[in-house]
Amino acid sequence: MTKDQQTWRKEYKKDSSGAPPPAPTLAAPKKPAEPKKKKQPLAGLPIFEYQDRGFKWVVENHTKESVIKEASSDGILTIDINDAKEQVYIYNCVGVTVKINKKFKSLILDKCTNCNVVYDTLISSAEMVNCKKIQLQVLGVCPVFTIDKTNNVLIWLSKESISVSTFTTSLSSEMNVSFPDGDDQKELPIPEQFVHKLGDKLTLSSEVSDLYH
Numbered sequence: 001m002t003k004d005q006q007t008w009r010k011e012y013k014k015d016s017s018g019a020p021p022p023a024p025t026l027a028a029p030k031k032p033a034e035p036k037k038k039k040q041p042l043a044g045l046p047i048f049e050y051q052d053r054g055f056k057w058v059v060e061n062h063t064k065e066s067v068i069k070e071a072s073s074d075g076i077l078t079i080d081i082n083d084a085k086e087q088v089y090i091y092n093c094v095g096v097t098v099k100i101n102k103k104f105k106s107l108i109l110d111k112c113t114n115c116n117v118v119y120d121t122l123i124s125s126a127e128m129v130n131c132k133k134i135q136l137q138v139l140g141v142c143p144v145f146t147i148d149k150t151n152n153v154l155i156w157l158s159k160e161s162i163s164v165s166t167f168t169t170s171l172s173s174e175m176n177v178s179f180p181d182g183d184d185q186k187e188l189p190i191p192e193q194f195v196h197k198l199g200d201k202l203t204l205s206s207e208v209s210d211l212y213h
Contacts (some may be wrong), residue, residue, distance in 0.1 A: 044092070046070060048077060055105075057088045064095040084123060090115065109134060128153060138165075147172045147190075154178060154187075 047060040048071055057079050068075050079088060081102040088100055091110045100107070100119035107126040109115065114133040119126075121140030128134055129148045136145075137156040147153055147169045157165055157179040167190055169175060175190035193209035 050086075055083065055085045055087060057086060059088070059090045059096070059098060060092055062093045062096050064097075067096055088119075090117070103140070141165075144168065147175060150175075153190075 044061040046062045046066045047058055048062065050057050059077060059079075062071075062077070064075050067077055071077055075097065077096060077098045079098065079100045081100065081104045084103050084105060086104045087106045087108070088098075088104060089108050089110070090096075090098060090112055093112045093115050095114045096112075097116045098118070100117065103121040103123065104119075105122070106124040107117065107119065107122060109117065109126075109128045109131050111130045112128075112134065113131065115131070116135045116137070117126075118137045119139065119142075122138075122142040125144035125146055126136060126142055127146040127148070128136075128150045129146075131150040131153075133152045134150065135154045135156070136142075138158050138161050140158060141161045141164050142157075143164055143166065145155060145165060145167045147167065148171060150172045152174040153172065153176065155167075155175075155177045157177060159180050162179050167175075167177070169190060169192075173192055175192070176187055177190060178185055178187040180186075189212060191208045191212045193211055194206050195209055196204055196206045199205055
């Protein structure tokens with residue numbers, strides 16, 4: 001085969017003007033498709049009511065804005081207890097402050113974020129589950145605090161509640177308790193880390209980590 005018969009050479013032959021053939025153009029790269037944004041599910045209608053059947057106050061799906069709009073101009077939900085058997089259940093609230101007056105049976109915060117609750121005396125317990133950034137302030141006495149799957153908790157105890165209150169915690173972190181110490185206010189972390197050991201009789205003992213000493 002002669003050089004004139006080699007077809008690939010024709011692509012590089014100069015035209016009559018002597019200029020080389022134009023360089024092949026490259027197609028512009030395609031932009032990657034933007035991921036579709038998932039629609040956030042509706043939180044549900046805000047609820048603030050007393051239910052006679054269960055002796056229960058229900059506070060659900062509230063934000064600070066919804067409280068100001070629907071319930072209170074100062075942004076605080078106030079509950080006036082009429083009977084010590086009444087309970088308070090706060091669910092799926094964000095940025096809400098609740099003030100509970102008089103003695104009542106129990107308090108539950110479920111799936112709440114950045115909420116504050118101020119209350120007098122509890123007969124049973126205050127429970128927090130699946131929450132973040134919660135502050136509880138006890139003006140009277142609260143015998144039991146239960147903290148489950150909750151992060152960033154600060155509990156303010158009254159002087160009367162210091163010797164009475166107990167704390168049960170599980171799967172939680174950043175927990176602190178604050179209480180009056182003379183004329184000052186003292187704050188201590190609630191331990192998250194423990195040391196477990198098997199004893200001579202194959203029993204398991206647990207102690208608070210040295211990090212809290």
